[in-house]
Amino acid sequence: MIEIVTAGALTTVQDRGRYGCMRWGVGSAGAMDGVALAIGNILLGNAEHRAAIEVQVFPFRVRFSSESAFAITGADCAAHLDGLALMPWSVHTARAGQELHLGTPQGGAVRTSRAYVCLPGGVDVPVVLHSRSTQLRGAFGGLEGRPLRQGDTLCAGTASSADKPGLLGLVPPDVALPLRCDGLAAVRVLPAAEYDKYTATSQAAFWRNAWKITPQSDRYGYRLSGDEPLKAVAPMEMRSHGIVPGVIQVPPDGQPIVQMRDAQPTGGYPKVGTVIEADLWRLGQAPIGSRIRFVETTWDAALDALDELQAWLADVGRQVGLHRNTRSAA
Amino acid sequence: MTTDAPSFSVLGTTAALFEAPDAVMSLETQQRIWSLARETEKWPEVLEAVPGMNNLMLTFARAPRDIQGLRDRLLEAWGTVPPLALAGRVIELPVTYGGEGGPHMHDVIAHTGMSIDDVVELHCSPVYPVYALGSHPGYCYLGGMDPRIATPRRKVPVLRIPGGAVSIGGFQTGVSASAGPSGWNTIGSTDMAFFDPARDVPALLQPGDSIRFRVEKVIR
Numbered sequence: 001m002i003e004i005v006t007a008g009a010l011t012t013v014q015d016r017g018r019y020g021c022m023r024w025g026v027g028s029a030g031a032m033d034g035v036a037l038a039i040g041n042i043l044l045g046n047a048e049h050r051a052a053i054e055v056q057v058f059p060f061r062v063r064f065s066s067e068s069a070f071a072i073t074g075a076d077c078a079a080h081l082d083g084l085a086l087m088p089w090s091v092h093t094a095r096a097g098q099e100l101h102l103g104t105p106q107g108g109a110v111r112t113s114r115a116y117v118c119l120p121g122g123v124d125v126p127v128v129l130h131s132r133s134t135q136l137r138g139a140f141g142g143l144e145g146r147p148l149r150q151g152d153t154l155c156a157g158t159a160s161s162a163d164k165p166g167l168l169g170l171v172p173p174d175v176a177l178p179l180r181c182d183g184l185a186a187v188r189v190l191p192a193a194e195y196d197k198y199t200a201t202s203q204a205a206f207w208r209n210a211w212k213i214t215p216q217s218d219r220y221g222y223r224l225s226g227d228e229p230l231k232a233v234a235p236m237e238m239r240s241h242g243i244v245p246g247v248i249q250v251p252p253d254g255q256p257i258v259q260m261r262d263a264q265p266t267g268g269y270p271k272v273g274t275v276i277e278a279d280l281w282r283l284g285q286a287p288i289g290s291r292i293r294f295v296e297t298t299w300d301a302a303l304d305a306l307d308e309l310q311a312w313l314a315d316v317g318r319q320v321g322l323h324r325n326t327r328s329a330a
Numbered sequence: 331m332t333t334d335a336p337s338f339s340v341l342g343t344t345a346a347l348f349e350a351p352d353a354v355m356s357l358e359t360q361q362r363i364w365s366l367a368r369e370t371e372k373w374p375e376v377l378e379a380v381p382g383m384n385n386l387m388l389t390f391a392r393a394p395r396d397i398q399g400l401r402d403r404l405l406e407a408w409g410t411v412p413p414l415a416l417a418g419r420v421i422e423l424p425v426t427y428g429g430e431g432g433p434h435m436h437d438v439i440a441h442t443g444m445s446i447d448d449v450v451e452l453h454c455s456p457v458y459p460v461y462a463l464g465s466h467p468g469y470c471y472l473g474g475m476d477p478r479i480a481t482p483r484r485k486v487p488v489l490r491i492p493g494g495a496v497s498i499g500g501f502q503t504g505v506s507a508s509a510g511p512s513g514w515n516t517i518g519s520t521d522m523a524f525f526d527p528a529r530d531v532p533a534l535l536q537p538g539d540s541i542r543f544r545v546e547k548v549i550r
Contacts, residue, residue: 022380022389024525024533025463025507128527137510138467140527193339193347216489220511237482237500239355240464240471242380242387244344251513252485266382266464266471268483268499269513274342277393299397302343306393 001065002119004152005099008057010219013123013142013154014261015051018131022242022265029133029141030261032056032114032219032284035173035309036074040118042317043071043091043168045160045324050122051132053148055115056219060102062117064094068156069120075105075112075285076172089170105287112174113287121157136219136262168323176312179279181293184210185286187279188297188305192247192271194236202230202254206272210291211256217288219262224292229254236270243267246275246283248294258283278305336408338401343393348404349385355501357473359384360461361413364537368414369407375400381462381537383471383502416538420457423505423520423541425496427453429549431519434484438498438515441481446550449517452476453496453503454543460535468507468525468533472541475503487513494520496543505541520546 004011014037017030031037031054041050053062058077064070071091072079079086080101086092094100105112125132125143134142143152179186195203205228216223230250243249247259249269258275259267260283275283276297286292297305337349348366350359363381370388371379377391394400427450428435438449458472465471480501488511491497495506499514506512507524520543524534535541 019389020378021532022378022387023463024467024531025465025469026467026532129532135467135527137508138525138527139508140467190340190342192341193337193349235482239349239383239385240462240499240502241347241349241382241385242341242345242389242464244341244387244389246342246344251483251487264465265380266462268502271341274340274344276342277344299340299343300395303393303395306343 001153001155002062002068003065004148004150005061005063006059007148007150008060009147010057011053011055011060011148012134012136013051013125013132013148014054014134015049015132017261018129018133018135018141021129025265026129026135026138027263027265028245028261029131029135031116032261033074033116033281035281035313036114036116037118038313039089039170039173039316040071040073040116041122042313042320043073044069044118044120046118046120046122050157051125052116052118052123053154055102055117056113058102058104061099063099064096066096067093069093070100071118072102072115073118074115077105077115078103087169089172090168111287111290112285114285119156120159124155124157168320170316173281174285177309179282181295184291184293185282186293186295187275187282188302189248189273189275189294190297190299190302192273194270195272197232197234197236197270198272199231199233202228206230207294207296210293212291213286213288215288219260221260221263222258222283224256224258226255230256230272232270238268238270240266240268243271244274246277246280247271248273248275260284276302276305278302278309336405338404340397341387343390345387345389346400347385347387348408352384355384355473357459358413360473361415362408362411364416365411365414366408369411370404382464383461418460418536418539420540420542421535422544423522424546425454425518425520425543426547426549427518427545431495432517432549434515435517438479438481438517442479444479446548449479450545450548452479453517454545458503458541460537460539460541462537463533466506466508466510467527470504470524470535470541471502472504475501477501481515483513484515487511491516492519494522496520
């Protein structure tokens with residue numbers, strides 16, 4: 001069991017997300033960086049649907065009330081266990097009474113913003129509508145449907161019997177699968193239904209310009225700001241329709257909003273494009289105040305990117321498994 | 331967008347969007363959308379078929395390589411599905427129009443050039459069929475609003491409107507089921523629990539049910 005000692009705003013329990021409930025108005029929620037969560041589960045020998053704690057405001061501190069393995073993935077946030085520096089993307093063991101401290105994410109080649117604290121067997125909160133993810137708007141899922149706060153206690157699920165891989169030195173995903181454009185973090189985008197309704201100048205500006213992630217950005221969506229607001233050829237009044245995380249909407253002020261994991265399942269603003277599924281994790285790690293670029297892609301290339309990501313995760317799984325077997329044999 | 335032919339587009343590799351062609355939103359078109367949802371949710375590549383307002387989103391269990399093939403099958407199915415008439419309940423909701431609970435009533439008045447009494451009268455007259463659920467847990471998109479009170483969505487979304495907010499967005503109206511952000515114009519408030527995640531069917535209302543707004547009070 002662990003106890004939250006210090007938690008900033010919107011620290012939540014998240015798994016891969018909640019699917020199959022959009023017909024009731026329920027959005028997917030889920031980890032903003034699904035790749036970091038997946039690696040945390042791989043490191044601990046967990047099933048891929050297990051939940052972790054997503055931390056996006058630092059410092060974050062938890063106390064272990066019993067001995068437990070744990071993994072830290074995602075943003076490199078100077079993790080310490082009772083003052084001892086911990087290697088990121090690795091499994092560690094805490095003794096009863098020890099305190100884990102996550103600090104402000106470090107500047108590396110790529111600035112990142114969200115860390116995942118993963119436990120053996122996952123964070124054990126009730127499954128609501130097929131998922132453990134916190135649904136903030138509906139106030140269910142996660143721990144009582146709300147962000148974590150000081151004094152909350154969480155239990156780990158049933159751990160697998162697999163040996164823990166220990167220190168491994170994984171190559172982080174943004175190093176293994178880099179994507180930059182003119183020195184800025186980039187994400188690939190497929191044009192959406194209303195792309196053609198924007199002026200040629202605005203279409204060019206969308207791809208060419210850097211877009212700043214404004215402070216009005218959160219798990220619901222990133223409100224962007226650019227030098228050239230996007231102009232439609234004529235005003236549009238849309239019928240409400242289904243949308244998914246990654247959809248880039250353009251409200252009348254011309255500054256795009258990218259829907260993120262807590263996005264509503266429907267929307268009505270025109271859509272200029274959608275960040276492809278394979279790159280959503282990159283955006284989930286892009287900090288407020290940073291600038292990003294959109295790179296146009298095609299259907300086939302977007303599916304190739306998804307295959308590449310899944311193949312890389314499978315390879316990480318094999319590496320971790322190999323390491324585990326080597327240790328067992330030693 | 332409304333066009334002469336049905337439209338098909340993708341939302342990244344996560345989903346595809348089908349939009350019915352009719353220029354005027356109608357219940358008959360929506361009944362065909364419900365029918366198309368029943369048909370397509372059986373397709374192996376489809377995770378969920380989600381009706382919108384005269385449109386349908388298909389989320390993918392696994393995105394198909396042959397996206398044109400999916401498009402062709404969807405358009406073919408649209409040509410053959412019969413309207414699915416769903417018969418449901420009528421729920422009456424008492425509404426306080428205007429005042430603190432309806433902060434954007436003046437925008438609707440300014441846009442339509444009508445008096446508050448005319449807006450209220452036109453808004454509470456119809457029985458609104460639930461076309462689809464969306465936006466947030468338990469929220470119902472309603473058909474049948476009088477186009478004379480249509481008011482464009484707000485230029486910048488409001489960060490938080492309360493649960494029970496009755497609002498107009500373009501040619502649509504609805505009631506928020508919980509507090510959250512919205513780009514619509516809030517003209518009144520009501521009190522009703524629309525969602526309970528502990529129930530097998532967690533949403534109070536389903537497509538085919540209807541809502542009638544009853545004037546509780548008008549604050550001028």
